[in-house]
Amino acid sequence: MSLLQVKDVSHSYAASHLFWQAKRRTTVLSGVSLSIEQGECLGLLGTSGAGKSTLGRVILGLEKPQKGQVLFQGIDLYDTDTSTRKRLRRDLQVVFQDCYSSVNPRMTAEQIIGEPLQNYESLSLKEQQRVIGELLERVGLRSEDMHKLPSQFSGGQLQRINIARAIALKPKLIILDEAVSSLDMVTQANVLNLLNELKSTFGLSYLFITHDIKAAYAISDTLAVLDNGEVALRCEDKTQFLSSTNPSVKRLLGSVLSEHPRHRKLSKAPRS
Numbered sequence: 630m631s632l633l634q635v636k637d638v639s640h641s642y643a644a645s646h647l648f649w650q651a652k653r654r655t656t657v658l659s660g661v662s663l664s665i666e667q668g669e670c671l672g673l674l675g676t677s678g679a680g681k682s683t684l685g686r687v688i689l690g691l692e693k694p695q696k697g698q699v700l701f702q703g704i705d706l707y708d709t710d711t712s713t714r715k716r717l718r719r720d721l722q723v724v725f726q727d728c729y730s731s732v733n734p735r736m737t738a739e740q741i742i743g744e745p746l747q748n749y750e751s752l753s754l755k756e757q758q759r760v761i762g763e764l765l766e767r768v769g770l771r772s773e774d775m776h777k778l779p780s781q782f783s784g785g786q787l788q789r790i791n792i793a794r795a796i797a798l799k800p801k802l803i804i805l806d807e808a809v810s811s812l813d814m815v816t817q818a819n820v821l822n823l824l825n826e827l828k829s830t831f832g833l834s835y836l837f838i839t840h841d842i843k844a845a846y847a848i849s850d851t852l853a854v855l856d857n858g859e860v861a862l863r864c865e866d867k868t869q870f871l872s873s874t875n876p877s878v879k880r881l882l883g884s885v886l887s888e889h890p891r892h893r894k895l896s897k898a899p900r901s
């Protein structure tokens with residue numbers, strides 16, 4: 630049995646431009662099916678607006694899809710009782726792109742990482758501080774850092790705090806929604822190394838949502854492309870991705886800028 634199974638999920642949003650107009654629904658996900666095994670990292674690629682974050686929210690149990698099922702550890706997240714959903718939710722964590730808005734600026738690192746522990750575990754203060762100190766060291770920070778506020782960390786360090794919070798309950802699956810996209814190249818590589826290390830130490834599974842092919846390639850075991858709300862391609866072997874003739878992949882590859890500006894093929898801007 631797969632750890633996560635998304636079965637034929639479709640979702641749309643109601644939208645109207647003017648308040649007197651009837652609301653029309655825009656389809657964002659259309660018959661999406663995919664699965665993630667224990668210990669696997671699935672890279673989910675797609676251009677902006679493809680529906681990646683919506684799918685992430687559907688998997689997290691935050692956005693009930695109009696059609697289809699999300700089975701986590703074999704249980705339908707949207708068709709189970711509250712206590713089962715709460716139990717499943719501890720095994721399903723998330724790290725978002727914006728490390729600053731993901732935390733309360735008035736809370737110390739200790740309080741931020743301590744939140745899930747307080748929700749799910751009943752540890753003494755001393756025991757909780759010991760666990761938080763270990764988590765900080767596990768993500769490459771110092772245990773003394775627990776007394777600092779978010780403003781006292783760099784973006785990369787703060788994202789490590791978010792990762793420490795995500796792994797605090799030893800989850801089975803972490804949704805990484807553009808989790809390294811706002812970091813500079815060096816910090817990005819360091820955080821990707823950390824995520825790889827945590828994955829092999831704890832047997833974690835990831836859904837790595839990104840538009841960044843290089844980052845997806847560096848961390849993922851398998852790759853999928855979401856295009857216009859549909860899974861356009863799924864590569865069990867990621868090396869097949871670069872040679873794929875799939876039009877969605879070609880579009881994604883074609884949009885990658887060369888690292889050196891002189892080698893970038895920029896189309897001429899239309900005259901105004």
Ligand SMILES: Nc1ncnc2c1ncn2[C@@H]1O[C@H](COP(=O)(O)OP(=O)(O)OP(=O)(O)O)[C@@H](O)[C@H]1O
Nearest residue numbers: 642643657675676677678679680681682683684840
């Ligand atoms: N709450 C919402 N209400 C209405 N429309 C929404 C809502 N959330 C997302 N959308 C629309 O759904 C489409 C898909 O959005 P989504 O954020 O899932 O795409 P994405 O692939 O994650 O894009 P990006 O990489 O730019 O974040 C977009 O057209 C977006 O405007």
